[in-house]
Amino acid sequence: MRIEANSVNAFRPAHGSNLTAFGFHVYAVFGYEQHDPMFKQGSGQPTTASAYGVAVTGAAESVETRARQAGSDAVIREVAPLLLTAVFRHGH
Template identity: 55%
Template structure:
């Protein structure tokens, strides 16, 4: 019985330790209102060196995943951003995948948080972004336009 209690304490202390960092993180909330496009979302982050220049991954559907730059803290709806996502047709910022592109323009963020908690915050902010479970404690917030 002692092991689960220790795990809970470790998890709680880790979460508490990350809270001060999030209070100083650059918030992407306003950009995730789904009223923009991938270029307008990604280009300023690249210009300000807030994300890595090269995507860490390009999906078959052309979604490019960019890692936050070293020393940069990004947040979305108070959740730490693991990656920002984007693709815009005929835009040299993005690498096209091997399959059919997801849309002419799509963008979003992958955050560390439960999908139900992320969904609640996204809806409370008035965004109609798609909230998608990726893995335990990993959730995508995604906007796409055809």
């Protein structure tokens, strides 16, 4: 999958991989690294040099609680109510 406007690529975990983040099932992994050939240049302007994260199945409030308990300051955003939540970080 590729999200053109933000020059972000998203990848689904391999079938049966059981990948989790903060105890939640990972639906997709996404990322962007400026000038990295793995990430295709989109038509949008990058907001940072890099960003990465995951979309997990679970309510944003629950995901945020677990992320904070783990000491993470990742940004947590609801994608679909009670179903899908994005957890992302800007790179260095």
